[in-house]
Amino acid sequence: ESHIDEQKPFNEKVVAITFDDGYYSMYEKLMPLARSLSYPVTLFVYIDTIMPGGTKSLTWKMLTIMQKNNIDIQCHSQSHPDLVKVYNKGTIESKYALYREIYLSKKILELYLNKNIDYFAFPYGRYSVELIELCRDAGYKRVFSTDYGSNVVTRDNFCLRRHHVKSSYSDEKVLSLAW
Numbered sequence: 001e002s003h004i005d006e007q008k009p010f011n012e013k014v015v016a017i018t019f020d021d022g023y024y025s026m027y028e029k030l031m032p033l034a035r036s037l038s039y040p041v042t043l044f045v046y047i048d049t050i051m052p053g054g055t056k057s058l059t060w061k062m063l064t065i066m067q068k069n070n071i072d073i074q075c076h077s078q079s080h081p082d083l084v085k086v087y088n089k090g091t092i093e094s095k096y097a098l099y100r101e102i103y104l105s106k107k108i109l110e111l112y113l114n115k116n117i118d119y120f121a122f123p124y125g126r127y128s129v130e131l132i133e134l135c136r137d138a139g140y141k142r143v144f145s146t147d148y149g150s151n152v153v154t155r156d157n158f159c160l161r162r163h164h165v166k167s168s169y170s171d172e173k174v175l176s177l178a179w
Contacts, residue, residue: 015177018042018144018162020076020121022049027062035069044076044121044144047105060112067113074119075140078105084126102131103138119144125162132159 017034019026022045034041043066051057058066063073077083078101086094086101102120109117118141122131125146135143136158147161163177 016042016162018044018121020044021046021080022058022063022076024056024058026071027058027066031066031069031071034071038070040070040072042072042074042119044074044119045109046076046078046080046123047108048079063113067115073109073113073115073117074121075106075109075117076121077101077123078108080123082124082126083122083131084128087128087130098131098134102134106138106140118142121162122146125164127159 017039019030019041020043022043026043030041030043045058045063049057050060050063067073081097081101083098083101086097106117106120120135120138120140120142121144127143127145132143142157143159144162145159146164148163150161165174165177
């Protein structure tokens, strides 16, 4: 992060491993794999998937365990709506929904996980300039889209691009995506 903040180029290719949504498979499969490979991973969760004791959902206890195992938990909203559609409604209800999805979800994660939540991944990767500013106002250090392309060190980089890696990609294709 300091390289991006200080707009310093990296000396070698860099990749950040991120996952969205927060399903049980992240606990059951991702965590042991990331631990065995010693890879840091960021998991963007949306609050409504976190259940007190479901068999297919993550729990707050599981998220706490994941944090202790090199999985950084960050925010993906309250209920995973298309925030562009919510914003475009322009009603009092939609403004409250944006407050809940962007700001309150951050505060809930901070309360339950006892840590700062600095990053927000837009549901469906969809965003607008106005949504970026709402996230900045909510106190996020960075937001993430699913726009393709490189992140250029000399630009603002508040909104970072991510590549969606598909299971059909070859190892060479995945390696070519590194920044």
